[in-house]
Amino acid sequence: MKPTACIITILCMTILGISCSQEKPAPENVESVENKVTGKDVLDQTKETLGTTKDFLMQKKTDYQIQLETKLRETEDMIQALQQKASEAKTEAKAKYNELIASLGEKQEEAKTKLMELKSASAESWEDIKVGMDAALENLKNAYNKAKLHFQE
Numbered sequence: 706m707k708p709t710a711c712i713i714t715i716l717c718m719t720i721l722g723i724s725c726s727q728e729k730p731a732p733e734n735v736e737s738v739e740n741k742v743t744g745k746d747v748l749d750q751t752k753e754t755l756g757t758t759k760d761f762l763m764q765k766k767t768d769y770q771i772q773l774e775t776k777l778r779e780t781e782d783m784i785q786a787l788q789q790k791a792s793e794a795k796t797e798a799k800a801k802y803n804e805l806i807a808s809l810g811e812k813q814e815e816a817k818t819k820l821m822e823l824k825s826a827s828a829e830s831w832e833d834i835k836v837g838m839d840a841a842l843e844n845l846k847n848a849y850n851k852a853k854l855h856f857q858e
Contacts, residue, residue: 759828759829762828762829762831762832763828766823766826766828766831769823769831769835770820770823770824773816773820773823773838773842774820776842777813777816777817777820780813780816780845780849781813783849784806784809784810784813784849787802787805787806787809787849787852787853787856788806790802790856791803791806791856801855802852802855802856805848805851805852805855805856806852808848808852809845809848809849809852812841812844812845812848812849813845815841815844815845816838816841816842816844816845818841819834819837819838819841820838822834822837822838823835823838
C-alpha cells in the first residue's frame with residue numbers, strides 16, 4: 706500500500722473514531738478510569754504518527770536521490786569513454802558513433818530533468834515521480850547498451 710494511502714486510512718479511522726465516540730455514563734458498580742483516552746489524545750498521536758511517516762518518506766526520497774545521482778555520474782563517465790572511442794574511429798564510423806552518443810546525451814538529459822523533478826517533489830508525491838525516473842534511467846541504460854554494441858563491432 707502506498708504511504709499516501711496509509712496516511713489517508715489512518716486519518717479516516719481517526720476521524721471516524723472521534724465522531725463515533727460518545728461518552729456513556731459508567732455503570733454504578735464500575736470505577737471511573739482516571740486515564741481516559743480523549744479525542745485530543747487521538748489527534749495528537751495521529752499528528753505525531755503523520756510527522757514520523759513524513760520523515761520516513763523524506764529519508765527514502767533522499768536515499769533514492771543519492772543513488773540516482775551516483776548512477777548518473779557513472780553514466781556520464783561511460784558516455785565520455787564512448788566519446789573517446791568515437792574520436793579515435795575512422796571517418797565513416799565516427800558519424801554513426803557521434804549520432805549514438807547524441808542519442809545517449811538526450812536520454813541522459815531526460816534523466817537529469819526527472820532528477821530535478823524528484824528533488825523538488827514533496828515527501829508525499831515523490832514516489833509518483835520515481836516511476837518516471839525509473840523509466841528514464843531504463844531508457845538511458847538501453848541507449849547506452851545499444852551504443853556500446855555498435856562500438857564493439
